[in-house]
Amino acid sequence: MPSGREITPEAERILGHVNGDRLWQRHMELARFGARSDGGVDRQALSAEEIEARAHLIGIARARGFGVATDPAGNLFFRLQGREPHLPPVLSGSHMDSQPTGGRFDGIYGVLAAFEVLEAIRDAGHTPRRSIEAVAWMNEEGSRFAPGMMGSEAFAGVRPLDEILGVRDADGVSVATALAAVNSAFPDVPLRELGQPIEAYVEAHIEQGPVLEAEGRVVGAVTGIQGKQTYRVTVTGEEAHAGTKPMAERRDALIAASAMVQRLHAIARSTAEDLMLTFGRFTVSPNAPSVVPAKVVFSIDLRHFDTGLMQGFGAAIPDLCAELAGGCGVVVEPLVDAPSLVFPEALRDRIRDIAAVLGHPVMDLASAAGHDARHLHAIAPTAMIFIPCHQGISHHPTERAEPEHLHAGTRVLAALLTELAG
Amino acid sequence: MPSGREITPEAERILGHVNGDRLWQRHMELARFGARSDGGVDRQALSAEEIEARAHLIGIARARGFGVATDPAGNLFFRLQGREPHLPPVLSGSHMDSQPTGGRFDGIYGVLAAFEVLEAIRDAGHTPRRSIEAVAWMNEEGSRFAPGMMGSEAFAGVRPLDEILGVRDADGVSVATALAAVNSAFPDVPLRELGQPIEAYVEAHIEQGPVLEAEGRVVGAVTGIQGKQTYRVTVTGEEAHAGTKPMAERRDALIAASAMVQRLHAIARSTAEDLMLTFGRFTVSPNAPSVVPAKVVFSIDLRHFDTGLMQGFGAAIPDLCAELAGGCGVVVEPLVDAPSLVFPEALRDRIRDIAAVLGHPVMDLASAAGHDARHLHAIAPTAMIFIPCHQGISHHPTERAEPEHLHAGTRVLAALLTELAG
Known part of the structure; x- marks a missing residue:
């Protein structure tokens, strides 16, 4: 050559x-x-x-x-x-x-x-x-x-x-x-x-x-x-009537999941300008206007050129989600981990x-x-x-x-x- | 009688x-x-x-x-x-x-x-x-x-x-x-x-x-x-590649919509213990893990016994959503307004x-x-x-x-x- x-x-x-x-x-x-x-x-x-x-x-x-x-x-x-x-x-x-x-x-x-x-x-x-x-x-x-x-x-x-x-x-x-x-x-x-x-x-x-x-x-x-990491997060709350279930007693999976999205996004933005974080899939059940959401499953797509930085952020996800679960259950499954x-x-x-x-x-x-x-x-x-x-x-x-x-x-x-x- | x-x-x-x-x-x-x-x-x-x-x-x-x-x-x-x-x-x-x-x-x-x-x-x-x-x-x-x-x-x-x-x-x-x-x-x-x-x-x-x-x-x-009010909120951002679209240039409909959910929920909780607020339906497009969400449509179900309090909260929704749209478009449609x-x-x-x-x-x-x-x-x-x-x-x-x-x-x-x- x-x-x-x-x-x-x-x-x-x-x-x-x-x-x-x-x-x-x-x-x-x-x-x-x-x-x-x-x-x-x-x-x-x-x-x-x-x-x-x-x-x-x-x-x-x-x-x-x-x-x-x-x-x-x-x-x-x-x-x-x-x-x-x-x-x-x-x-x-x-x-x-x-x-x-x-x-x-x-x-x-x-x-x-x-x-x-x-x-x-x-x-x-x-x-x-x-x-x-x-x-x-x-x-x-x-x-x-x-x-x-x-x-x-x-x-x-x-x-x-x-x-x-x-x-x-x-x-x-x-x-x-x-x-x-x-x-x-x-x-x-x-x-x-x-x-x-x-x-x-x-x-x-x-x-x-x-x-x-x-x-x-x-x-x-x-x-x-x-590098790229992906996760699937499942937030499990409790289905309830939108008119009768007292707010303080709810386990609203959407409120918990959207808090996780907001917090992770804010941390990513303050970590590095080029840390890519995307919640591309976000699926709510039963997804009916008058029913408090019982379950949200959402995806996390995380990318950065510094593998260590990416993996460090990724490693913190389960604890952050657990902190914000507010009475709901939360399971964070790692899917892809490509340096x-x-x-x-x-x-x-x-x-x-x-x-x-x-x-x-x-x-x-x-x-x-x-x-x-x-x-x-x-x-x-x-x-x-x-x-x-x-x-x-x-x-x-x-x-x-x-x-x-x-x-x-x-x-x-x-x-x-x-x-x-x- | x-x-x-x-x-x-x-x-x-x-x-x-x-x-x-x-x-x-x-x-x-x-x-x-x-x-x-x-x-x-x-x-x-x-x-x-x-x-x-x-x-x-x-x-x-x-x-x-x-x-x-x-x-x-x-x-x-x-x-x-x-x-x-x-x-x-x-x-x-x-x-x-x-x-x-x-x-x-x-x-x-x-x-x-x-x-x-x-x-x-x-x-x-x-x-x-x-x-x-x-x-x-x-x-x-x-x-x-x-x-x-x-x-x-x-x-x-x-x-x-x-x-x-x-x-x-x-x-x-x-x-x-x-x-x-x-x-x-x-x-x-x-x-x-x-x-x-x-x-x-x-x-x-x-x-x-x-x-x-x-x-x-x-x-x-x-x-x-x-009383009960319901709304349909449509947040329109821009579809983009999860790996390549710089974070600062994104118009991510999910980030905007989840910010609206969090803010409205927080305000409701500090307004009155018995102000009921539910986001029962929350639908993301295209809902694919590696694609920045282009659109979110979500429902708001708002209830309270004090019609004035409820309507006051409801009236503030469009401006709050607009404030949090972060580059996305947002349309708030009132559906039901029952005192x-x-x-x-x-x-x-x-x-x-x-x-x-x-x-x-x-x-x-x-x-x-x-x-x-x-x-x-x-x-x-x-x-x-x-x-x-x-x-x-x-x-x-x-x-x-x-x-x-x-x-x-x-x-x-x-x-x-x-x-x-x-």
Whole structure:
């Protein structure tokens, strides 16, 4: 891998074939599968809409002579065969599933950028030493089957496949059943074994935050991913008549739960400006206007780049909730505890140098959102490339990225993958 | 009507026929219609279960020679004909619908107590001057069709029948459609005109509060019903990613709404010990763990015996909510505004005197819950008789009243109705 402010002649030649129009066109084509009437995308993992999107890309891949394969976790691979096919490939991609109120760039950009690199290399008539594969990981979002990042977790051996296959959606459909439907739609796509040695993994993604746009940069060399903890809090009070139960005798689960939310929020705000705390789910029972709430179940999503700070805050949650329970019972269940991680400096430096050579304003930037790269980081040298996201709005139908930014990020990706593949 | 601590010889004779065993048996029979596996009752207004309950009582009424009639609002009347049938009757009853997680006494006790009085008078071979009617008002609870007290509102002319008939349940079924199903189940029950002059109205009911039990009293002479206001508050923020949206830039509808709940609750508690404030419904959108809440809709149920105090608190709600909106939009919609009311002293005094003569410990007591009597009070002299409710638990499957208390309340009711009928 070259260092400093230069790129290889192969990379130089391939960059001339990275086609911004084709890349934008692919994004617009893919946005049709699961299109919402408001311009957004609702393409749930392993759904009929995702099957259509898979079929579309598989068709193009075959026309271009790329290998196509899937694995027992439903991950989808497109392969540009290298000169030494027995060597571990260089892998790049992201996911094609979306949030229910999703946009046209989150996830799919990383898949299409890697795919564009394969096409550019093919167009340039180049054959790298190592194979390069574009991948679409199964169910990153976790909106149909919770929690997300299932495909990359299974690939990296973080979570047993059997456990993932048994997860059910809100209609009771299991991952196993949904996956069987996907596989039966593509009887001629070969199934490979789960997991494989890889040389490196690079994921391109929209930032999903406002920093690059605010700083006037086009490329982010991602330093790492902030840590994340999640909890489920169950507050149990007593159902009672809104007109007759004396206030002093009530065990009102909503009053207790909203006090917890307010106190935790206030402490978080005074702890650190960038300590992220979200109560996204908050469900009240029986939820009737004239009945004192008997139960509230709410979620806590806690994120920070300093793992110690995050874990310290998290450790204080049970006692704080107990203090504010006011006669109610309260149970705090920890769900996810993912420390923050730092990607290898060598790859990150190279992204910065390539961007500089290509004339794309670049900066180091941490990822506030989780990505499949978290799990690949555990098994191979891993990097992420961010591009700007309009006003930082993501997971929303109005999510927007500029064609020239999609192009710039893909150029940096193309140069890096070409170097990594040799 | 006699005064002081005596009762008429007719009333004395009839009291000997008020049958506590029969009354208890009727309660257990009725609890079968809509029985829940936990021992409670789920008998929604105009449902199949309520049709069964109506059929059961109509069968007994016919066997006893009582008149049966209904009206365009679905109220059901049982009539013991008086010697002067053209005179306005004395009316007594309550409702037979329940909350979804209801008990075996709320509402149905008032219907069965009045029915028992008709049976006792018939058993005594007495014919009063005025007719006496037992009534089951349509949809008091408002859990299937909201808001409740529809039958008594229509009877009293408080709300136009057309408006009531158009209300739909969660499945889109209108009151008109549900009522047609009830009427078609009883083709031989005559339909009388809506509303009629009445001599007086007396409603027996479980207290739904803990006061009688705590004070060791068996009968409550109800002084009035506390005022009630309800509001719907809609807080509109902005959906955002839980990991990437900076805290300082969020417009988090849950943080704003929970601040409103906490502040209003604190102010209420410092305003008056008996100011009742309940946030029974609290619904968050999109309600996903990793998404900053975009919208919260919550209900406010506010009650107090001092109408001015209640209305003063209510009037301050919009400004308080606006103060705490923190960048979110907030709309406060007033729904119900019912002042507190005081029942006529003469009837209340008579309940106290009769109870004393019969040896049932009695006390004056205000009703914290709303009742159909609210609307009857607007058109005729009205009274309510309370009996104890175990631990004040109501609107719950474990709701409990003692057989001897059901009996005692019905004895007082029998004496009062006999006197009123002459």
